[in-house]
Amino acid sequence: MQLVQHDERFSSADQITPDDLPALAQAGYRSIVCNRPDHEGGAAQPTSDALRAAAAKLGLQFAYLPVKPGQITAADAEAFAQLLVDLPAPVLAFCRSGTRATSLYQLARSPATAASAPAPAVAPACTWDDTTYDVVVIGGGLAGITVTASLLRRQPNLNVAIVEPNGHHDYQPAWTLVGGGAYDVKKTRRPMASVIPPGAKWIRAAVSRIEPQANVVHLDNGQRIAYQSLIVAPGLRLAWERIAGLTETLGKNGVTSNYRYDLAPYTWELVQSMKGGTALFTQPPMPIKCAGAPQKAMYLACDHWRRSGVLSNVNVEFDLAGAVLFGVATFVPPLMEYVKRYGANLVFSSNLVAIDGPSRTATFEVKDANGNATRVAKHFDMIHVVPPQVAPDFIRDSQLADEAGWCEVDHATLQHPRYPNVFGLGDVASAPNAKTGAAARKQAVIVAENLLAARAGQPLAYRYDGYGSCPLTVERGKVVLAEFGYGGKLLPTFPLDPTRPRRLMWFLKASVLPRFYWSGMLKGREWFTRASRG
Structure with a gap:
């Protein structure tokens, strides 16, 4: 819990749990305000009812005023200002990161809503750039x-x-x-x-x-x-922490990612040393930066193993959280040719959720056609991880x-x-x-x-037409240059067949x-x- 005291009557914090409440009560807080909607963060987030019950046992007042990110209204600010009047101080308000609670406090103190709000006893410690x-x-x-x-x-x-x-x-x-x-x-x-x-x-x-x-x-x-x-x-932000156990094992135990400066060289070390075994490559749910990067890592690794004569000894698997290899259908056929050439196994609707580096085990949440999810553990000798991105x-x-x-x-x-x-x-x-x-x-x-x-x-x-470009490095020396805009409309820069792998594009x-x-x-x-x- 990261707590920020704004004045002697009010503080904000990121997500709290029932276990945090005794310490808050001991610190002198008398009221808790929850500004985070229930179930916003999944099962790991305690509900407002659970927090209310735990607060009541400690004699703490509890109020639930949920607001969605980016959707704080004037009515929300007025309601928050009224809570600051009605609730015994000091008051602690929280949300996922503390920002919404802080924003509500700032809005409650604005001229439009501050008439009913108590004046702060201590000014926030801030300095102005002139x-x-x-x-x-x-x-x-x-x-x-x-x-x-x-x-x-x-x-x-x-x-x-x-x-x-x-x-x-x-x-x-x-x-x-x-x-x-x-x-x-x-x-x-x-x-x-x-x-x-x-x-x-x-x-x-x-x-x-x-x-x-x-x-x-x-x-x-x-x-x-x-x-x-x-x-x-x-x-x-690369949300490495959303995959259980990942941060502890990155850069060792065969766990790597080209999404970080210090880890990309480790990817090449692993590829060079791989003579056989299982190599897993992952792709999280969209959106991510450069949607082709996860499979580009696989193609370049496979091309090296092919040139070194060991590809037949490597079990290559690409686990994608999505249902398609690439979001623009025009480029899927040439990419599938390389998937077949390298003998890679594609596993769709398979999202990496946990990793145990020392045992070299990766756990995936795999969904069937009806959306039913099961957990599947897979052994690896090396794994290239693309983190969730927010x-x-x-x-x-x-x-x-x-x-x-x-x-x-x-x-x-x-x-x-x-x-x-x-x-x-x-x-x-x-x-x-x-x-x-x-x-x-x-x-x-x-x-x-x-x-x-x-x-x-x-x-x-x-006007922006949604242009984006993804140079898909399908082998060392050849690239499929995918250029497209909104709706998958092709927007090639060069008057050439964009689906053909070319040395020019490399x-x-x-x-x-x-x-x-x-x-x-x-x-x-x-x-x-x-x-x-x-």
């Missing part, structure tokens, strides 16, 4: 850096700040090649300071909360920064989130539907496109043009795109963006 920025960009990944560069190319006098805690910037698309022995991992990482566009201020901190109704971003260092326009591009917590529990937790945007303009000075792009955006770097490259132009139009009070003329993937990334995209050069007006 500047109100024209634009604040959350995220220093491809999406955040590219859109900032695009904005400053159009209006160099903009006062722009990028909020990013990491000291390095990674070229993640190459990690699949690293795991296949075809790229040096050291070439995928550069200092963050080297990619920050000239003219932008880098604020090295993490976002803890966004108050879009107040145009304020809260940082984990206690600082608050104000903005006129906000761009949300923090990427997504929006960052400060987005999931914010006013900006949709019901699934992603930053809600209009699918064409990428503008937030309730906060017109907020735009989102990249992996965190709710648009139903493939979460790829190529998508962010196209989206950056749309956001730059539309945000400047919104600031000028002009119509948003540019050259593009392994040599051209990395250079274009560092010297083109991150510099705001918008080659082949094909941004269109509505």
Whole structure:
């Protein structure tokens, strides 16, 4: 439990359990408010009734005011303000991460609802950045850096700040090649300071909360920064912890993943040392970044084993949580040819839920045609794991989130539907496109043009068509370049059959795109963006 005291009458916390209540009572809390809807997190989440019963035994008052992420209403704020009046203090309110409880408290204290709420006895410990920025960009990944560069190319006098805690910037698309022995991992990482566009201020901190109704971003260092326009591009979060036992065994016991800088080289070590046995490759439920990456790891491994003459000794299995090999049907036949060539066994509706590294056992939840789930344990000699992927917590529990937790945007303009000075792009955006770097490259132009139009009070003329690209490395030296938009519509850049594996596309993937990334995209050069007006 992570508890934050806002003043002497009120604190917020992430999810609590009945076992936490005695300590809270001993600490002096007299009332508990649950802001998390029942069954939001599955069976592991205690119900409000269970917490109410446990609280009653300790003499604690309990109130249930559930709100969904991103859907806090004025009525919710008023009800919360009334609870702060009615309930004996100190009050502790909680939700999944504590953000919704905090947002309700902030809204309850706003002028519109604060009349009936008690004034705080102690002011929150926060500091203000003296500047109100024209634009604040959350995220220093491809999406955040590219859109900032695009904005400053159009209006160099903009006062722009990028909020990013990491000291390095990674070229993640190459990690699949690293795991296949075809790229040096050291070439995928550069200092963050080297990619920050000239003219932008880098604020090295993490976002803890966004108050879009107040145009304020809260940082984990206690600082608050104000903005006129906000761009949300923090990427997504790799939820390793959602697979039981995984974090304890990553990087050893034959357990690896190309989704992390330090693990991609371990993938190649395992592939090289594998002379026989069972190799499992997994893919979690969508959405994930680069939907083709899980199978690309399998293809490159199998190609190495084929070239080394040991493929016949390796039992290769690809466990997918979904029901199809690839989301765009046009590309399934050429991919199936490689699945057959490598003798890989496809297991659909099979989701990795637990792993025991020392015993080399992976447990899958497998669903039949009727949706009935069973647990199946499988032995492995090596396993390539793709973790479940979710929006960052400060987005999931914010006013900006949709019901699934992603930053809600209009699918064409990428503008937030309730906060017109907020735009989102990249992996965190709710648009139903493939979460790829190529998508962010196209989206950056749309956001730059539309945000400047919104600031000028002009119509948003540019539209995003859902473009995404997935270079499917089916063997070392050949790639199927899948380019598509909304609804699986093919959007090829080159006048060639896109389903045919080509050496040209391998050259593009392994040599051209990395250079274009560092010297083109991150510099705001918008080659082949094909941004269109509505």
